[in-house]
Amino acid sequence: MTKIFTTGFIGLGEKIVAVNDVSFNCKSGEVIGLIGESGSGKTTTARLILKLLSATSGQIFFKGKNIWTIPNREYYRYVQGVFQDPYSSINPVYKVRHLFSNTFNLFGEVSKSELSQRVDDALELVHLEPEEALEKHIDELSGGQLQRILLANSLFVNPDVILTDEPTSMIDASLRVIVLNVIKELSGKHGKLIMFITHDISQAFYVCDRIIVMYRGKIVEQGSAEEVVLSPQHPYTKRLIADVPKLKQKFELSIKG
């Protein structure tokens, strides 16, 4: 169980309220979508949960404990983050195998043979062949493969919670679905809490159990994925969904311009 009650401010000279009185709860085995456009505060919220920033007021609880009372090394065994723009966050010359051993060095309390098994398991969870994947260099991987490797890397630690920010931004449609299905499996089959952070409400609709919609630092709507997307209540949510292109219906087009 993770409980979150957050208010955060980020000052850049002037006070900018990045996250404003945001409160929500999440359970294990759920996929929660945090949806918003740029400036909504969703990434800041993720950073607060990942202890990359501290809240100006409010608290975040993990399994009943305030996250700032949990030592980082322990916290990150339970809560992992996977961010967008994977190319900027890792040394491209590393072999994939190297990436995993680095993670192991940060958290390892596991025998070498168990390590190897865990790595293989993590790769299989994201539908990658261990023998192939481990020997590749990071810069030989496609955007989609890299995003899956990063997911596997966070899984390897066997966390309870994974926060993933725009995990399919670098991927084409045909592969995107495969990654989204992996994310669904991680919560369904493996009982993890996944926080899926994105501007793309369609993807969130497919993958998430619950959706939280953020706008300018505040939560404007939350509920089950079906409730929020098929019967939105807040005007912002309504407009957001109306403006997403669909296959069954077309926008009403006028020639008035």
Add this chain to the structure above:
Amino acid sequence: MLIEAIDVKGYYSIPEGHVHAVDGCTLKLRHEEIVGIAGESGCGKSTFGKLLMGYDKPPLRMVSGIITIDGVNIYDIPRNERKRVWGSTIAMIPQYSMNSLNPTRKARNLIVDAMKEKFGSSVPKNEMIERAKGRFKDLGLSSTALDMYSFELSGGMKQRTVIAISTLLNPKALIVDEPTSALDVSTQRLLLELLYYIVKRKIVGSMIIISHDIASLRQICDSLCIMYAGKIVESADMEKMIEHPLHPYAKLLLDAVVTPEPEIRKRKLEGIPGAPPQLLRPPVGCRFSERCPYVMDRCKSEEPPYSEAEPDRFVACWLY
């Protein structure tokens, strides 16, 4: 027929050889038609767009095939003279063009710059500005916008400025490459509506929109071509394509489109495992055969021809 492209092949020269980026594509664009070209990264759609313009700048080379625009074979015109066709007969709004506006120039000067590049000093400045004012008005921009610096313009206003500049000479055909990447949802919608508008109001004659986003194309295109590994695998009227795609890749790609519609929650979506073939030494036979759920022996050795399966509907597949 405004544009006829027949069996177009365009390759990139690299030290290792030639990348067959566009390897035999046929497309026809009628007057007042909006055609969408969809496909995933590396399928060749942007390259095809450039070739349609007559924009074969090395290392890209037009290898074979014919492209006629308004009856003129564009590759008959020497490359250094093709400029006179660009902007007036055919124009392009390239990918990321919203980001390429010089932020330190006022909008009116961006227009003057664009015009000077085309015409030198043969068109007087005030005439250009008058035209620009008229076009801005058509696109819902007040003439005060002309005096704003481009960094002062909102995303929506930038879009309109870019469209104004590209359409100043009322091109017969406008090619738009990935118009909706990097925009928020509501600005994307506005842009699609604007593109529709400029065709219906005859500011441009016809349009080709290149995009990976099929749901966006669906909103305003009359017909859709789907490209894979340098080839068009299917083209059809938009409604028919959405309802009942014929080519296995088209079918799988459409099945993988995620939208906020109820059907999406009711089933598990299947992606397409694997990856497209590399195009440096393309494989023999159908390029989709390795990933195709309906693959037959024939597919691996013989390439299916792009042929008319139904009236006005073309597919390259041995199933038809």
